[in-house]
Amino acid sequence: MKNKIIKITILSSFAIGVLASCERELDQAAFNQYPIEEAMKSEANFTQAINGAYSAIKGVSAANAGQLPNSGLGYFNSDTGNQIIVPDLTTDNLIYNPQGRGSNFTAYNWTFSANNGSVTGLFTQAYAVIARANMPLKYINNLPVGAFRTNIEANARAIRAAAHFDLVRAYCKIPTQSSDANASLGIPYVTEFNPIETNVSRNLNVGQVYDNIIADLNFAVNNITESPANKSKFSKAAIYGLLSRVYLYKGDYNNAVSAGNSSISLSADVGSRSTFTNIWASNSADGVLLKILNSPQENVSVGVAYQQGATATGGNIRSEYVVPKSLYNLYTDTDIRKTAYMRRSTYQGFERNHVIKWANNAAGGTPLNVVEVKYLRTAEVYLNTAEAAYKVGNETLANTLLNNLKAQRYSPYSPVTLTGTALWNEIMLQRRLELAFENDRYYTFKRQGLTMQRTGEGANIDGTGTASVVQTILPSDTRWQWPIPQATINITPSFQQNPGY
Template identity: 50%
Template sequence: MKKHIIKLSLFVVLGALVLNSCERELDQISSSSEENSIAMNRPESFRAAVDGAYSAFKDEGYYKGDKKGGGQIIMADIISDNAVMNMNGRGSNKAASNFEFDADNDQVTSLFIAAYHVISRANFVLKYINNGVLTGAAKKNIEAEARGIRAIAHFDIVRTYCKIPTQSSDANKSIGIGYKEIFNPDNKSGTRDLSVEQVYDKIIADLLFAANNITQNDTDKSRLSKSAIYGILSRVYLYKGDYENTIKYGQLSLGISPSITSIDNFKSVWKTTSSTSFDGVLFQIANSPSEGVTVGFAYNQLLKDGYRSEYVVDYDFFNSYSDKDIRKKVYYTTSDYLGNTYNHITKWASVGGSLGVVPIKYIRSAEVLLNVAEASYRKGKFSIALTLLNELRTQRYEGYTPGNESGTSLLEAILQERRFELAFENDRWYTLKRLGLSVNRSGKGFYANGKGEASARQNLEVGNYKWQWPISNSTIQKSNQKIKQNPGY
């Protein structure tokens, strides 16, 4: 049997570890040709290996953007109701935008294998965690980070390719995915042997271990910390419909990292690399011009004549923002391109340096606050929900006067602020899905005045099989036919 060899440096794992979801075999060859077991006999190798697991998010274009945009940064918005295809653009991701999903369309299938690659790197660390090189708190922290990464990637797979527990009454017992806990590069028999409920239980078990054992670290946002793990737990529990634990872990996260980004710093978070750019960020995927993912490229490219957009913000959605809302000024740019005016999506457009290469925010405290606000409402804690909602709005609207919504109007306000806040941040599709809502687009066109041709498909009804994306045919073929395809494909 071929030996699998790893190249380690102090800060990064170079190359790609073998994907244990049964997809591909890519050896890592070190300059000294060390076998894995030898390389992992040094304490510093564990930090290098776990940093390699973090780097896998970027290497995979954050599921899977091929370093020219795309991936999860754009998909959740272009297949929902936040974005409109610019018919004067190149037509990128058109099939996905029109709900034309199939098992040969890598726009929606690539996440599956790319996320398992991240999991493989995390499991490589865990394979050697008990070899005696690390002990005590150092060992627990490395294990906590690896299990946290593993949980995140599994969660992103299961919410995409499977039903979400709150989506429908049959979701918990429906087909889940395989939860990969062992680094096994020669495994070519991937299965979907767990129910959705069982997958969520394993995700939560990994996250709880991470929360209990990780060393608190709020200075390096590209690594997991207690506050980040607590925040991710609040997200997972919200999807699970466990609102008490959504509140519990959300409050723990906000107790450590209470800032939801001040209105004065909000632009800096998205447009600069200054110290204020971390305000309210819990965990982000590091990104650099030399090897980074050009996140902003997914939406538009800045050329000599201005922004050429592939997708623009929906006309009705754009106009539902108040002019006093700082997010409207930071997320969007209204300008001309070749004689036509568009509402460009520039949330991920960097200022200076390499265009569109910015750190990818995975979770922010503002989302956690919204998780807790929604969960509080659903548990009948209306005053808490309103207080949290007003806390967010105070930091987003100039001269804001606290609102006093009640009843269903309060829930609607919370969900509206969620849409405003997390637009183009990989949330909208999943929010509609977990709430069991349909996609209902406005029917408006792509020009800034709402004119122009609208998308071919305007609606996706509740219960449509396309709420669960297809697994690629090539993945199924290479798995000895043991991965079951989702119904309808």
């Protein structure tokens, strides 16, 4: 590795991202001839490397897609395989619109296969993020011991943990999903920057992967020094918030409550009702713990997976998937989320309920669907903590959190105190309403071991129209664990495919 230069060709599917933006961000005179060991000595280059790791989370723009295998897929970019929409269209939150282009239909129809790269590119893109996070860690000893070095390490380990968590919940069983989940196949927890590694196996079980994630996040939360005002990087509040999510999935409800309370004590704002729409229609960070920056220059099209044509003022929206009548009606007219998330509009004579949550940044003047991704919001932390509190018998805390959240969503609103099943049902209802179209619904079914049952509705606003062929997915279905891409197994024969594929 001594003579390796910054322009690296990645051979492994784990790091298919090729560190492309790191090449730009570490740009020096004749950078393609500049040894990476020399580049990674200045504080400025370490900062830029961390920025590159955050940037990779959103994926690449359509203009850059295709330069690398699977590079057009990934986290939140483009239409096919976009992680914002996949958890909705695989469940009861969305209905296929016959007026759309048919994007993501394979995932909608649960036709997952190892050879079908169009379902999702999360596997390769998340490992590209991990590679970028590990790169500054490889050279961390080039920095003098001190606050800057510790903060760089904390950022890198938080990003690494977040990406591994996104992978393990998608491609593996979730600990609360079934009794055998913790001992089942995990994923590699990659802690070293080695972009040409091809000898990788699934040597960890799910429980061990979660232990690694939590260890990284605990280091990060104890050492991060990012300003809480900078929502584009992990802060203590954001890391505690992510820990509340991880512990909830792990079934460690006491720690989920503790982490959630710590996050809320540092950042209690769930986004006020008066400014809530601006969270989605501008670059407002009200109630946001971590956002992934996006700009006209990057032009990463986040919302195109849902629709095309949703301008700031209304009009001629052509959606790929639309909101079913049953979900639309769960939002009362006094709920600000109804107009912030959805818009009823006619396209070629058919009126539909369209998702506009990721459509338009009116204030920033960016192109249609080029918006900043809200990776983690305080509202989710409230819901994580309320659910965990219910599980440990603290109904008082669960009610307090629910009422505080609902007071900023409904007007008028009067607090209520619920108990038992009624309280649980309200927690689940508010989770669905708050996190709809935000990378959650599929995982709620999966981690709770529930049957995914669609309603049989069609795309029309009255519920008529052609229903999905797939209506029911049982908890035992192996497709809850997505297939490992065949391209990865071809490059890395030791890598074991998930059962059922």
